[in-house]
Amino acid sequence: MAAKLKLFLFTCFVLFALNKEANGVLDTKTQTLINVANARGPYVGLVIPNQFEMNPLLQHPSFIASRLTIDHGGRRFRFGLIEGKKVIVVMTGLGMINAGITTQLLLSLFNIEGVVHYGIAGNANPSLNIGDVTIPEYWSHSALWSWQRFGKGPDNELPLEEPGDYTREIGYLRFANYYTSDNETACNATHDNLLNNVWYQPEEVFPVDGFPEIRQHAFWVPVDSHYYKISKALEGLQLDDCVNATTCLDEKPKVIRVLRGTSASIYLDNEAYRSFIFDKFTVSPVEMESASVALICHQQKVPFIVIRALSDLAGGGSAQSNEASTFTTLAANNSVKVVVEFIKILRFFPWMLQDVEK
Structure with missing residues (x-):
């Protein structure tokens, strides 16, 4: 009797699990509608x-x-x-x-x-x-970036550049080029900026x-x-x-x-x-x-x-x-x-x- 009860409970659990819609899984009604639409x-x-x-x-x-x-x-x-x-x-x-x-x-x-x-x-x-x-x-x-460490520049290899994860081929934005003084934007090649450079990266x-x-x-x-x-x-x-x-x-x-x-x-x-x-x-x-x-x-x-x-x-x-x-x-x-x-x-x-x- 105990064995039959266990089998019955296990069967109920399996049926419940099969009928329950899991996250990301299409329920029967939705799948049917999709099949009709695709036809x-x-x-x-x-x-x-x-x-x-x-x-x-x-x-x-x-x-x-x-x-x-x-x-x-x-x-x-x-x-x-x-x-x-x-x-x-x-x-x-x-x-x-x-x-x-x-x-x-x-x-x-x-x-x-x-x-x-x-x-x-x-x-x-x-x-x-x-x-x-x-x-x-x-x-x-244009927001997939490799953000370069302060003090490094165009001649310095990026982390993981050698295995091909990142590249310097596309180029970079140097934040120091947009130094602001007296509410006027000026390009000042001698001024540095802790934000340094960001290098644009291609998508995989x-x-x-x-x-x-x-x-x-x-x-x-x-x-x-x-x-x-x-x-x-x-x-x-x-x-x-x-x-x-x-x-x-x-x-x-x-x-x-x-x-x-x-x-x-x-x-x-x-x-x-x-x-x-x-x-x-x-x-x-x-x-x-x-x-x-x-x-x-x-x-x-x-x-x-x-x-x-x-x-x-x-x-x-x-x-x-x-x-x-x-x-x-x-x-x-x-x-x-x-x-x-x-x-x-x-x-x-x-x-x-x-x-x-x-």
């Missing part, structure tokens, strides 16, 4: 940082929402159509880690043919204006089709070449230039393809650093998520493109009203307008993806 795919994944950037898309007349939504991992995956093209819309939340987690969930769970990431950004390029919508060809993560890349744990490195991650080439058709698109009847931009905003953008989990509102990264890297949009999306898609071999509307000149200094909050709504709306047009190209001109060289 209807593939989809273009629209990855968006924040709600104020996502809502204009959800309210856009071209977006037709499906009744299907799937919640998993603290994210909500919304299904719908844009100009007849099947899409999944998901909000990441702020910063590189959130963007990376969300993008990997999207690619792991769903049948995704490509990713479009969009939102607003600060501007580091003095030739561009607030309201412009930028489409960079390359993205970097582990391609999905590579050998596990064999790393590659990349500082500049290219967007999909096909997507980038067809994005040229977006140039000339008419964009909004007024927030309301009394608040308008001095320059008519434009869609422009640029060379580079950069990301870090840092809100950049500093003129000196903005100027430094533009001079060093020739970047235009600066923000907090895109490089993470780029890195995940690059590793997973999924086509992607990033569309970022400029809401302010990072750190101030423009004649135009330069508080990010002033033109955030306008920038978000312009980014959505460009995204919808890009999806329309994918929907109605699929031949452009097959024959982009012509």
Whole structure:
């Protein structure tokens, strides 16, 4: 009898454990919904940082929402159509880690043919204006640093440089170049600073089709070449230039393809650093998520493109009203307008993806 009771209790425990949803494991209902969704795919994944950037898309007349939504991992995956093209819309939340987690969930769970990431950004390029919508060809993560010990400089090897963990190839920022005296910034080569130098580092890349744990490195991650080439058709698109009847931009905003953008989990509102990264890297949009999306898609071999509307000149200094909050709504709306047009190209001109060289 005792043996039968033990067997019964053990069986109940096993059944309870099997039916209990473990952390990170899909429950039966969610898995069924995912299977149903994937059978209807593939989809273009629209990855968006924040709600104020996502809502204009959800309210856009071209977006037709499906009744299907799937919640998993603290994210909500919304299904719908844009100009007849099947899409999944998901909000990441702020910063590189959130963007990376969300993008990997999207690619792991769903049948995704490509990713479009969009939102607003600060501007580091003095030739561009607030309201412009930028489409960079390359993205970097510019907050992966090796912070050098005080007293050492460019000729001194970094810790773990010999085995290839860190490198001096990309270059460095010397804090002493930004010594401040009498509230004026001056470049003083003789003045030192305990913060010394930070050296920019490439990301470790582990391609999905590579050998596990064999790393590659990349500082500049290219967007999909096909997507980038067809994005040229977006140039000339008419964009909004007024927030309301009394608040308008001095320059008519434009869609422009640029060379580079950069990301870090840092809100950049500093003129000196903005100027430094533009001079060093020739970047235009600066923000907090895109490089993470780029890195995940690059590793997973999924086509992607990033569309970022400029809401302010990072750190101030423009004649135009330069508080990010002033033109955030306008920038978000312009980014959505460009995204919808890009999806329309994918929907109605699929031949452009097959024959982009012509």
